[in-house]
Amino acid sequence: MQTILGAGGAIGIELAKALTQYTTDIRLVSRNPEKVNDTDTLLSADLLQADDVKKAVQGSSVVYVTVGFPYNLKVWQNRWPKLMESVIAACVEFDSKLVFFDNIYMYDSDYLDGMDEETPINPPSEKGKVRARISQMLMDEINAGNLTALIARSADFYGPSIANTSMLNETVIKNLAKGKKANWMGAADRKHSFTYTPDAGKATALLGNTPDAYNQVWHLPTAPDPYTGKEWVEHIAKALGTKPKMQVAPKRMIHLIGLFVPVMKEMPEMLYQYDRDYVFDSSKFEKRFNMTPSPYTEGIAKVVAADYPK
Structure with missing residues (x-):
């Protein structure tokens, strides 16, 4: 079972389409999930509730986080850390791999011309501070050996x-x-x-199904x-x-x-x-997977x- 938390959004839909290349056992999770593929399993859940997150993650070999909370600072500050804490705990408990779809808000504003996976983390905005915090939560668990996960970053x-x-x-x-x-x-x-969303969906599915892609950051293919x-x-x-x-x-x-x-x-x-x-520089991904962005x-x-x- 491969599970998408936050199914139904721009990335979640493209990811669900792309995952059929690897599995027909796909679970879509949101408040009101709708099938993308005929074989999808649907689970309605409130992802701000830890018990609902556990139910959504249980039985999953790979969990993808493509949640899109309302674009509001107070909402982000309240919801993102809570969600990430619950998802990490559930993935550790059920030995599920975690793929986090991320953005570049945490990067230093002086280094945006040629951003790659080594760009310095120094968020210049309050939203960026939230993104830096939750990505660090994930990396800390990776570095502690508690979690197998990866971060897939996209440009706008x-x-x-x-x-x-x-x-x-x-x-x-x-x-x-x-x-x-x-x-x-x-x-x-x-x-x-x-970044073109169908490319992002295909690339995220590919990363999630490539064992040696884990425990690192990837920039998704972008022209x-x-x-x-x-x-x-x-x-x-x-x-x-x-x-x-x-x-x-x-x-x-x-x-x-x-x-x-x-x-x-x-x-x-x-x-x-x-x-x-x-x-945005995605040459690491392009060279590793020989995938040319649209x-x-x-x-x-x-x-x-x-x-x-x-």
């Missing part, structure tokens, strides 16, 4: 049918598709990497040489067959957008990621075809 992501959880989908692709101006945060002349904000808008507009209209959203506008777009409400403290080059033009085309068919 984009993909089909995930508008409300992706900045690129929500403020650029959706707006251009409606004939509106794209809203880009920060500097439009800075490069910004995005190199990312576009600048302006270039992202131009390429997406071209795929949509529309004009590349855009505006650079200052902090005050982001506060205003947040009144209508929930994912944007808590973005101001993360603006440092958009005022400098944000380049080119940006291909990913954009697939998102447009899936979400805005003509």
Whole structure:
């Protein structure tokens, strides 16, 4: 049995699809889980309750954490450590391997141009401090020899049918598709990497089913040489067959957008990621597994075809 905690989100769905290459014994766990594959087993659970986490983990050879709590600092501070503590305890008790899908919020803001698995940990935001804390909880158990686990890190992501959880989908692709101006945060002349969600799902499944991938950190495959904000808008507009209209959203506008777009409400403290080059290096994964990430033009085309068919 391989179990996904937080099934139903952007990554959980892609992971469930990809896991069928390795097993048909897949358990999807969330408050209201829905099948992705015909053979999936569903378990409704409140993952903030330790007993529910134990039930979800029991019998699992591999447990994947792809939980997406609401993008709110107080929620993160309250829920993430509680969840990680319960998941670690359950995986130790039932001898389950653990795969944690993570982001890069804990990285030092001075080292975002060429981030790899050795980038210094020095979170510049309160959300980053939460991510640093929970990833350290996991690494401490690994280093103590109590747990077999790995961390799979992604850049900001984009993909089909995930508008409300992706900045690129929500403020650029959706707006251009409606004939509106794209809203880009920060500097439009800075490069910004995005991980394509189907790639992330396939890679996470592969890591979880590779014994020697455990007890380390991996960056998930992400296309190199990312576009600048302006270039992202131009390429997406071209795929949509529309004009590349855009505006650079200052902090005050982001506060205003947040009144209508929930994912944007808590973005101001993360603006440092958009005022400098944000380049994600996944060469460790690519060399080990000989997996080439989807080119940006291909990913954009697939998102447009899936979400805005003509």
